[in-house]
Amino acid sequence: MKGARSAYALRSLHLLDGIKRNLQKDFRIEFRNRSAFYISVIFAAIITISISLVAGYTPFSPKTHSILLWLITFFSAMNALPHTFIREEEEKTALFLMLNSSPGDIIASKLLFNTVFFLIIQIFLTPLYIFFLQIDIRMPAEFILTILAGGVSIATSATLLGAITAKSDSRNSLFTIISFPILLPVIWIAITATEAAIAGMGFKFGHVLFLLAFSGVLTEMSFMLFKHIYR
Amino acid sequence: MPVSILLAFLYAPSAEVLGHTSRIIYFHVPVGWVSVLAFMVAGIYSILYLKDRGRVYKLAETKAFNSAVIGIVFTVLTIVTGSIWAKLMWGSFWNWDPRETSMLILLLIYTAYFSLRSSITDSGTRDRVSSVYLIFAMVVVPFFVFVVPRIYPSLHPDTVINTDRKLHLDGDMRMTLFTSSIAFTMLYAYLFIIANRISKASKKIEERYDS
Amino acid sequence: MIRKIIMLTAAASLCFSVTSKAISAERTEAKDQPQIKSSVEISKADSSVVSSDGNKQDKDSETTTLIIVMLVILIIWIGVSVYIFNLDRRLKDVEDRLKE
Numbered sequence: 001m002k003g004a005r006s007a008y009a010l011r012s013l014h015l016l017d018g019i020k021r022n023l024q025k026d027f028r029i030e031f032r033n034r035s036a037f038y039i040s041v042i043f044a045a046i047i048t049i050s051i052s053l054v055a056g057y058t059p060f061s062p063k064t065h066s067i068l069l070w071l072i073t074f075f076s077a078m079n080a081l082p083h084t085f086i087r088e089e090e091e092k093t094a095l096f097l098m099l100n101s102s103p104g105d106i107i108a109s110k111l112l113f114n115t116v117f118f119l120i121i122q123i124f125l126t127p128l129y130i131f132f133l134q135i136d137i138r139m140p141a142e143f144i145l146t147i148l149a150g151g152v153s154i155a156t157s158a159t160l161l162g163a164i165t166a167k168s169d170s171r172n173s174l175f176t177i178i179s180f181p182i183l184l185p186v187i188w189i190a191i192t193a194t195e196a197a198i199a200g201m202g203f204k205f206g207h208v209l210f211l212l213a214f215s216g217v218l219t220e221m222s223f224m225l226f227k228h229i230y231r
Numbered sequence: 232m233p234v235s236i237l238l239a240f241l242y243a244p245s246a247e248v249l250g251h252t253s254r255i256i257y258f259h260v261p262v263g264w265v266s267v268l269a270f271m272v273a274g275i276y277s278i279l280y281l282k283d284r285g286r287v288y289k290l291a292e293t294k295a296f297n298s299a300v301i302g303i304v305f306t307v308l309t310i311v312t313g314s315i316w317a318k319l320m321w322g323s324f325w326n327w328d329p330r331e332t333s334m335l336i337l338l339l340i341y342t343a344y345f346s347l348r349s350s351i352t353d354s355g356t357r358d359r360v361s362s363v364y365l366i367f368a369m370v371v372v373p374f375f376v377f378v379v380p381r382i383y384p385s386l387h388p389d390t391v392i393n394t395d396r397k398l399h400l401d402g403d404m405r406m407t408l409f410t411s412s413i414a415f416t417m418l419y420a421y422l423f424i425i426a427n428r429i430s431k432a433s434k435k436i437e438e439r440y441d442s
Numbered sequence: 443m444i445r446k447i448i449m450l451t452a453a454a455s456l457c458f459s460v461t462s463k464a465i466s467a468e469r470t471e472a473k474d475q476p477q478i479k480s481s482v483e484i485s486k487a488d489s490s491v492v493s494s495d496g497n498k499q500d501k502d503s504e505t506t507t508l509i510i511v512m513l514v515i516l517i518i519w520i521g522v523s524v525y526i527f528n529l530d531r532r533l534k535d536v537e538d539r540l541k542e
Contacts, residue, residue, distance in 0.1 A: 168350040
């Protein structure tokens with residue numbers, strides 16, 4: 001019994017070591033070559049500025065604001081999230097990664113990296129949108145919670161889909177095609193919850209819980225299925 | 232199938248408000264049911280393929296693909312027939328009703344599956360990756376097909392599984408609907424079996440050429 | 443292949459015969475009912491013209507809806523037969539390769 005417990009503890013330590021190592025590597029690479037980050041943020045900025053320019057002083061309803069915000073978030077995610085795995089394939093480091101780390105290490109570190117990376121993008125994206133489109137948010141704390149929950153949900157769902165896309169030949173356009181049906185519940189629920197937070201219609205706790213639960217389910221599915229992709 | 236057609240036109244009465252257009256229910260609903268069934272069967276075969284790798288369940292991935300092909304045909308038919316009925320009943324072809332949306336999502340998932348499959352050249356990778364995607368998408372489909380129409384208000388009539396635990400249909404209509412559903416399920420099974428036999432024969436020929 | 447075409451044609455013709463029987467049953471009902479209603483129409487002189495036209499329009503619209511229902515079934519059959527022809531083409535390829 002004691003032997004089994006110590007073996008389990010040892011495996012956990014190895015897993016944590018592996019995750020830490022891969023995370024450090026990913027953050028270091030991303031910090032040196034910030035192309036994915038710049039592309040996503042500038043893309044979101046361009047769309048936000050275009051909308052603001054065209055709309056002028058036209059007031060949008062809370063629903064319109066939440067739809068536009070989540071559309072911009074979604075398409076920024078489509079630019080930002082697949083590159084963690086696609087970069088491994090393009091730079092031919094995928095084989096080294098498979099030999100060096102277990103599938104559990106790889107998917108855990110990529111999930112954490114994508115989540116943190118996308119939350120950082122959202123930290124830039126959301127205030128930019130609020131600034132240019134002059135939204136009056138009635139429930140700011142609930143609004144922030146919804147944005148974060150939605151971001152976590154999108155990032156965790158998109159990680160395995162990025163791994164799937166990296167194995168195909170037509171990578172960039174395929175990611176959006178395969179992600180949209182899976183992410184549609186997230187966007188739908190996030191839009192409703194964000195609209196309620198902007199308009200002050202009461203905190204949609206159930207919706208936020210759904211977003212987190214959805215990301216939990218897809219994280220679990222990612223752990224179970226990743227070893228079949230990266231072998 | 233001829234029995235269900237006869238029942239639909241001669242035995243079942245037309246509905247109170249809907250009139251004769253309610254007879255579409257005996258074809259539209261079973262076709263929709265088969266499109267979801269085909270997806271579930273494809274998902275199950277994908278799980279078997281990943282678990283087994285062709286040791287016991289040979290051609291599991293091919294069977295998943297065949298089921299998906301039948302599923303997309305029936306999904307398109309569901310959407311087309313549903314749109315015609317929607318135009319008659321609700322005045323427009325598309326209303327973003329939760330059930331209509333769920334069928335559209337199913338169609339998008341099928342389309343994404345086929346796009347993914349066709350974009351990978353290596354057959355081993357293709358089979359594995361497309362199976363993973365189908366299983367991943369299985370998480371989303373029950374939410375759209377079973378949960379959302381029961382939460383959000385829908386233009387569609389009461390579902391089969393509802394809070395009253397009863398079918399809100401007259402006896403004649405209920406019998407006709409069940410007969411039609413069984414007929415279409417048997418049609419799906421027949422098409423599935425034939426497609427699998429063709430795939431098996433093609434595989435044998437390929438193996439013969441390779442050896 | 444020929445057997446499949448014959449089976450599909452038989453199924454489609456059965457479908458059409460059933461629906462045309464339903465439509466003709468509706469039309470005979472329409473012919474019968476005005477005789478009953480006409481006695482009512484004689485007593486209600488004001489509404490007689492309107493009601494007979496209304497009945498005829500109802501029956502016409504019912505016929506139209508039945509035709510649309512038939513069209514829906516036809517679309518389903520066309521979709522299924524397209525898939526069956528596709529399967530048949532694959533089977534023909536396999537048979538040709540077997541002969542080689």
